[in-house]
Amino acid sequence: MSPGSEDRRTAHIVDVLNTAFSDLMEADPEAFRRRFRRMASDPFAFYRGTACLFYADVAEQDDPWATGEAGRVWIQGDLHAENFGTYMDGRGSLVFDVNDFDEAYIGPFTWDLRRLAASIAVLGWTKALSDADIEEGIRGYLRAYLDQVDYFVRSDRDHEWSIRLDTAEGAIRAALLDAQLATRIELLDDITVVEDYDRRFRKGPGVRTLDTEERTKVEEAYAAYRETIPGSKRFGSISYELKDAVGKTGFGIGSAGLPAYNLLVEGSSQALENDVVLTMKQGNVAAPSRVVHDARAREHFQHHGHRTAVSQRALQAQSDPWLGWTAIDGTGFVVQEVSPYERDLDWDSLVEPHEVKEVLVHLGRATAKVHCVADVDAGDIPLVEGQTEDAIVAAVGDRAEEFVDDIVRFGLEYGARARADHALFVDAFRGGHIEGVGPSAD
Numbered sequence: 001m002s003p004g005s006e007d008r009r010t011a012h013i014v015d016v017l018n019t020a021f022s023d024l025m026e027a028d029p030e031a032f033r034r035r036f037r038r039m040a041s042d043p044f045a046f047y048r049g050t051a052c053l054f055y056a057d058v059a060e061q062d063d064p065w066a067t068g069e070a071g072r073v074w075i076q077g078d079l080h081a082e083n084f085g086t087y088m089d090g091r092g093s094l095v096f097d098v099n100d101f102d103e104a105y106i107g108p109f110t111w112d113l114r115r116l117a118a119s120i121a122v123l124g125w126t127k128a129l130s131d132a133d134i135e136e137g138i139r140g141y142l143r144a145y146l147d148q149v150d151y152f153v154r155s156d157r158d159h160e161w162s163i164r165l166d167t168a169e170g171a172i173r174a175a176l177l178d179a180q181l182a183t184r185i186e187l188l189d190d191i192t193v194v195e196d197y198d199r200r201f202r203k204g205p206g207v208r209t210l211d212t213e214e215r216t217k218v219e220e221a222y223a224a225y226r227e228t229i230p231g232s233k234r235f236g237s238i239s240y241e242l243k244d245a246v247g248k249t250g251f252g253i254g255s256a257g258l259p260a261y262n263l264l265v266e267g268s269s270q271a272l273e274n275d276v277v278l279t280m281k282q283g284n285v286a287a288p289s290r291v292v293h294d295a296r297a298r299e300h301f302q303h304h305g306h307r308t309a310v311s312q313r314a315l316q317a318q319s320d321p322w323l324g325w326t327a328i329d330g331t332g333f334v335v336q337e338v339s340p341y342e343r344d345l346d347w348d349s350l351v352e353p354h355e356v357k358e359v360l361v362h363l364g365r366a367t368a369k370v371h372c373v374a375d376v377d378a379g380d381i382p383l384v385e386g387q388t389e390d391a392i393v394a395a396v397g398d399r400a401e402e403f404v405d406d407i408v409r410f411g412l413e414y415g416a417r418a419r420a421d422h423a424l425f426v427d428a429f430r431g432g433h434i435e436g437v438g439p440s441a442d
Helices: 003-027 029-040 043-048 051-058 109-126 131-155 170-180 184-191 212-226 295-300 304-315 353-373 388-396 400-430
Strands: 073-075 084-088 094-098 105-107 192-195 198-201 242-248 260-265 276-282 324-328 331-337
Touching: 003 029, 003 051, 003 400, 029 043, 029 400, 043 109, 043 400, 051 109, 051 400, 073 109, 073 304, 073 353, 073 388, 084 170, 094 170, 094 353, 109 131, 109 353, 109 388, 109 400, 131 353, 131 388, 131 400, 170 353, 184 192, 184 276, 198 242, 198 260, 212 242, 212 260, 212 276, 212 324, 212 331, 304 324, 304 331, 304 353, 353 388
Parallel strands: none
Antiparallel strands: 073 105, 084 094, 192 198, 242 260, 260 276, 276 331, 324 331
16 A cells, blocks of 8 residues: 555544544543554454444445345344354343344345454454465355355244254353353352342442432433333333442443443342342444435434344344333433353464364354344334345345355455554554544543
8 A cells, every 4th residue: 555545544544433433532532542542452453443434435335235125134233253152042041142232223234244254354364364264264154154044044943043052062162151150149249249138339440439410310211211121021020129320331342432330120039149230331323324324214213222222132033131221311321131141252262273164154153143033023123124034045146156255355355454454543543643532641
């Protein structure tokens, strides 16, 4: 890349980041300074934190596969290799699946695949995998995705299928086994204390005590949230009593600067071991929504907390029964349980090509599952019509290998682009060129 083109690309990166995050950077520059330092640490951390840049780029490209209904389905929106993990579904089953829905929206099904493919290219590079191994891994992911979509067309059992202990292998099975050992009481003992026969949150790093005015607003927001829980998912009358609330910081790269609270509520009984911890986090602007001009979707969502919760209900066959939304001072928040059963995949332990490739086959099947459950079968969520699996099969047709070649080529090229962008970003941040967030505190 010539110096002139480097300067233009740097200006583009800075402009996209400023446009996407200016309000949050102004509200909490320290949080974004920390976020940008984490993004500077390696190309994959940068890629994870720049979904907005990815969509600014991909929206300018023609996509021959995003035709008809396949161009308008529920997508996860930030599908990279580390947005998969374990959780307990609404039926009480431990599953391995997509586990982050902050950026979920309506868009072409290929956007998730392209973003995941590029993430494999970046992550594979950080592990010093050869280009041939990276390409083979992406191909394995895409073929598993298409195979699973075909399965759903033939069986129509998309809501029943999942990656569980009896179907998982290797590192994914290990993550599920680790999650199986977790207990709610261990989580409670870690972040709460019992005094005078009652439980409350511990004080410590990332925990903020609320003053009377803010506590009142949180309590009112919590009461409004309870009305968003579907009747079919409601627990008995003893549940939901609010016992304590604190401000919370210290979430991941994508949530920097977003206000959040932890709520301690009564569980299924008055036994202290059944208390439940909820997170109430401000919804962020979904990165795909910045480039998707869909009036129907935009009008459907009350705010970004509502959009996040509705999207998660659509993309998960059995969502968290505590999942809902609310608002504080007109700003949307998403509410869900802080679950002891969530485990991220340990990518640091996956160092050999065959280990990575084995996992990617599972990720391909999991991606197909979230796409195909999020359609007309999702019940009272009316934004997507028809069967997503049928739309994808119609879009790909008999050109499966051509489709795979296209996504692989994109993934390798955009992965290289992301690595180069990372270096430009680091220089721009170090040089103080990102408005409102310099490399050091004033």
